[in-house]
Amino acid sequence: MRPLSYARATGVDEAIATVSADRGCAFLAGGTTEVDLVRLNVARPTGLVDINALPLDRIEDLADGGLRLGALARMSDVAEAPGVVERFPVIAQALLLGASPQLRHMASLGGNLLQRVRCSYFRDGVSPCNKRMRGSGCAALDGFNRGHAILGTSEHCIATHPSDLAVALVALDAVVHTRGLGGDRAIPIDDFFLLPGETPQLEHPLEHGELIVAIEVPGAPVARRSLYLKARDRESYEFALASAAVALRLETGRIGEVRLALGGIATKPWRARRAERALLGVPADTASFAEAAGEELASAVPRGLNAFKVELARRVMVRALEAAAAMGGAV
Amino acid sequence: MSSTIEPAAAAVGAAAAPLAMRGPEAVPITLLVNGVTRRLAVEPRVSLLDLLREHLTLTGTKKGCDQGTCGACTVWIDGRRMLACLTLAITCEAREVTTIEGVADGAELHPMQRAFIAHDAFQCGYCTPGQVMSAIALMDEGHASSDAEIGEWMSGNLCRCAAYPNIRAAIRAVRDAPGGDGHAAA
Numbered sequence: 001m002r003p004l005s006y007a008r009a010t011g012v013d014e015a016i017a018t019v020s021a022d023r024g025c026a027f028l029a030g031g032t033t034e035v036d037l038v039r040l041n042v043a044r045p046t047g048l049v050d051i052n053a054l055p056l057d058r059i060e061d062l063a064d065g066g067l068r069l070g071a072l073a074r075m076s077d078v079a080e081a082p083g084v085v086e087r088f089p090v091i092a093q094a095l096l097l098g099a100s101p102q103l104r105h106m107a108s109l110g111g112n113l114l115q116r117v118r119c120s121y122f123r124d125g126v127s128p129c130n131k132r133m134r135g136s137g138c139a140a141l142d143g144f145n146r147g148h149a150i151l152g153t154s155e156h157c158i159a160t161h162p163s164d165l166a167v168a169l170v171a172l173d174a175v176v177h178t179r180g181l182g183g184d185r186a187i188p189i190d191d192f193f194l195l196p197g198e199t200p201q202l203e204h205p206l207e208h209g210e211l212i213v214a215i216e217v218p219g220a221p222v223a224r225r226s227l228y229l230k231a232r233d234r235e236s237y238e239f240a241l242a243s244a245a246v247a248l249r250l251e252t253g254r255i256g257e258v259r260l261a262l263g264g265i266a267t268k269p270w271r272a273r274r275a276e277r278a279l280l281g282v283p284a285d286t287a288s289f290a291e292a293a294g295e296e297l298a299s300a301v302p303r304g305l306n307a308f309k310v311e312l313a314r315r316v317m318v319r320a321l322e323a324a325a326a327m328g329g330a331v
Numbered sequence: 332m333s334s335t336i337e338p339a340a341a342a343v344g345a346a347a348a349p350l351a352m353r354g355p356e357a358v359p360i361t362l363l364v365n366g367v368t369r370r371l372a373v374e375p376r377v378s379l380l381d382l383l384r385e386h387l388t389l390t391g392t393k394k395g396c397d398q399g400t401c402g403a404c405t406v407w408i409d410g411r412r413m414l415a416c417l418t419l420a421i422t423c424e425a426r427e428v429t430t431i432e433g434v435a436d437g438a439e440l441h442p443m444q445r446a447f448i449a450h451d452a453f454q455c456g457y458c459t460p461g462q463v464m465s466a467i468a469l470m471d472e473g474h475a476s477s478d479a480e481i482g483e484w485m486s487g488n489l490c491r492c493a494a495y496p497n498i499r500a501a502i503r504a505v506r507d508a509p510g511g512d513g514h515a516a517a
Contacts, residue, residue, distance in 0.1 A: 001376045002376065003354070003355035003374065004374075004419075005352035005354040005355045006352065006353050006354050006358075006375035006419070007351065007352050007353060008422075008424075009350060011347060013346060013347035014348065014349070014350055015350075017347040017349045018349040018352075020349075028419070028422070031417050031418060031422070032399055032414075032417050035418070035419060036399055036417060039397065040398070047352050048375070048419075049350065052422065076411075099487075100487025100488075101412060101465070101468075101484055101486075101487050102405055102412050102465070102487045103414065103417075105411045105413050106417065106418070235483075235486075236482070236483050236486035237486040237487055
């Protein structure tokens with residue numbers, strides 16, 4: 001591994017000041033992405049500022065029924081927090097269907113949002129990859145792209161966003177709270193994740209040295225009846241080929257309110273707004289679900305090995321909606 | 332809703348001074364490993380896994396993938412199972428590290444170790460220290476109620492010999508032993 005310098009921060013502002021002062025410096029939280037990518041020579045910081053001692057790990061209930069999740073709360077702790085389990089089961093399920101128990105004890109929520117893509121051409125350190133080396137091309141376009149995205153892609157990058165948690169948070173209109181030298185910001189999560197477009201090296205709007213301090217999830221009674229469905233090659237400890245976060249409220253057999261977001265098939269956690277619009281007010285039956293899923297996928301761009309994801313994503317959406325409807329819906 | 336900046340807080344980061352960085356050359360650190368205080372000099376880039384194996388000759392913790400995939404390097408940090416390969420040793424100052432060498436009570440093996448032997452829960456044995464560290468933690472976490480639950484919560488530990496049925500049998504045996512929560516010797 002490349003040589004690194006190190007400091008442990010005890011205050012948020014000193015951590016921000018230290019990273020901001022040096023372009024080569026990066027924050028170190030759980031390390032499950034950072035240490036891995038440094039060892040692979042894909043991430044090349046010269047210094048790491050350990051933020052694990054910062055008081056940013058609280059899980060708090062908000063007055064509106066929402067949640068404030070500290071950026072350093074660990075995946076395993078958030079998944080078991082009573083307020084999460086009771087009011088936002090989709091978050092707990094997304095967390096527990098991700099990674100392994102050991103990784104969930106380590107990984108922070110802020111780091112989960114900032115985890116890098118698992119595209120093998122990004123990770124190998126040598127293949128053409130516009131995300132890793134701007135202008136070098138994208139080896140995945142005509143390469144081994146079975147796990148890659150069919151929505152939100154560009155000619156410059158088709159890597160899938162790997163987070164399950166972020167899919168649930170996008171469905172719930174979460175807000176990412178940050179602090180940097182420029183002050184505090186509140187960034188709606190759908191704006192936090194950037195499409196690759198012409199600039200796949202840019203994945204989020206954070207400035208260098210800007211730190212995620214918390215994620216707020218606004219109160220949403222509909223989320224009490226919510227779930228996360230994940231289809232993957234193995235039953236456990238694997239990234240999604242296609243996944244869906246769903247929250248549903250029924251009104252006399254029709255859909256009164258719906259949240260739907262998709263993972264494993266898009267370059268960012270994908271809010272399925274077309275499908276949501278198609279679902280509002282229609283009967284909660286399989287035909288309606290299939291039609292809405294089809295509308296969401298109308299713009300899908302499959303490539304070679306990932307063409308199966310169009311049908312897989314359609315089925316995942318339908319099954320997730322069926323399961324949510326079967327939960328009773330009327331709250 | 333769009334991104335907002337609250338300029339009132341603009342001075343926060345600027346008010347703090349940057350921290351002094353340590354390294355990249357070897358720096359003195361103090362670790363607590365298996366109840367023993369260890370003082371040594373390591374470069375900040377050294378993983379906990381390499382420190383255990385190369386600096387402390389605690390070679391029970393194994394290096395499989397070195398990228399957080401296989402679980403062979405599972406240790407406990409402050410009592411929770413984690414991966415030593417993705418942990419920088421220097422981040423473990425003031426934290427308590429427990430390895431497979433630290434779970435037995437003197438010459439008396441931990442009940443989970445005895446159960447692994449009794450149920451032939453390994454072939455080559457390379458993943459076994461990580462399996463045992465995970466299995467004991469599994470009891471603590473309360474996720475051993477069924478074979479399905481054991482499988483899900485042990486999924487971070489791969490066994491290329493596929494000794495999984497016997498690993499599950501060992502865990503069941505500890506779970507079902509009289510008063511057995513896997514911690515009789517811990």
